[in-house]
Amino acid sequence: MDYLSIKSLYVEYVHNKQITPALKDVCLSLPFGCTGVIIGPSGCGKSTLLNVLAGLNQSYQGTVLINGKPPRDSDRTALILQDYGLLPWKTVWDNVRLGLKIKGFSKPEIDLKTEKIFHRLGLLHLRKRYPAQLSGGQRQRVAIARSLVLEPELLLMDEPFSSLDALTREEMQDFLIELWQETKLTILIITHNIEEAVFLGQKIFIMSACPGTIIQELPNPLAGEYTARGKVEFLEMSGSLRSCLRGVK
Numbered sequence: 001m002d003y004l005s006i007k008s009l010y011v012e013y014v015h016n017k018q019i020t021p022a023l024k025d026v027c028l029s030l031p032f033g034c035t036g037v038i039i040g041p042s043g044c045g046k047s048t049l050l051n052v053l054a055g056l057n058q059s060y061q062g063t064v065l066i067n068g069k070p071p072r073d074s075d076r077t078a079l080i081l082q083d084y085g086l087l088p089w090k091t092v093w094d095n096v097r098l099g100l101k102i103k104g105f106s107k108p109e110i111d112l113k114t115e116k117i118f119h120r121l122g123l124l125h126l127r128k129r130y131p132a133q134l135s136g137g138q139r140q141r142v143a144i145a146r147s148l149v150l151e152p153e154l155l156l157m158d159e160p161f162s163s164l165d166a167l168t169r170e171e172m173q174d175f176l177i178e179l180w181q182e183t184k185l186t187i188l189i190i191t192h193n194i195e196e197a198v199f200l201g202q203k204i205f206i207m208s209a210c211p212g213t214i215i216q217e218l219p220n221p222l223a224g225e226y227t228a229r230g231k232v233e234f235l236e237m238s239g240s241l242r243s244c245l246r247g248v249k
């Protein structure tokens with residue numbers, strides 16, 4: 001069974017009595033433990049789709065199931081946004097603990113889980129700092145730690161590395177693949193970056209212009225291969241994805 005299954009999804013926004021359809025007839029599926037990337041023109045409805053999957057937008061038509069349950073009943077989903085969503089007045093340590101506190105874990109449990117994830121993500125030396133005292137890559141690591149500490153099954157990421165410089169971005173892509181190989185999370189990522197899509201997505205979903213729908217799904221055997229970036233196949237895959245995107249209307 002697919003872990004993530006979307007059929008005939010339709011979403012519209014109503015503003016001043018004017019209706020703007022954002023998504024129409026979206027169909028998408030992702031097996032458990034698979035990585036998917038969504039790529040498409042600006043304003044085509046990518047964030048709208050992630051908001052529906054995260055349970056933040058429940059005014060949709062169609063079928064959306066995460067492990068057989070609608071998003072509002074699924075408590076194993078984490079959403080990571082481009083701006084990291086960290087609380088500036090809390091230390092890195094407290095930012096990561098917050099979700100566990102809200103979920104009602106005991107203090108010793110919170111300490112143990114937080115310590116473990118800080119260790120795993122190499123963040124222990126930064127525990128007393130505030131978000132403003134971190135680099136972009138470090139902030140994104142903290143945002144990932146804050147999600148992973150809750151042991152999600154589905155990780156949704158909305159352009160997670162777009163504000164990072166090229167090298168840090170590659171480091172974070174490698175880091176994400178390492179985490180994925182270790183945890184076998186199901187991951188769905190939005191990106192505007194073609195090479196990132198080819199490096200991260202076992203399935204690449206191409207969206208049309210607004211109202212967005214999936215117009216093509218490319219299976220990608222190169223995803224997660226550290227050595228793939230320089231290979232001819234990688235460049236060919238990036239080239240064909242680029243051509244598909246140029247043809248998007």
Ligand SMILES: Nc1ncnc2c1ncn2[C@@H]1O[C@H](COP(=O)(O)OP(=O)(O)OP(=O)(O)O)[C@@H](O)[C@H]1O
Pocket residue numbers: 013014015020021022041042043044045046047048049210
């Ligand atoms: N609250 C809202 N009210 C009205 N229209 C909206 C609202 N939010 C988004 N839209 C419209 O819905 C469409 C899809 O928006 P969305 O943010 O999902 O696109 P996107 O693909 O994530 O964009 P980008 O790539 O630029 O981040 C756009 O045309 C946008 O203008």
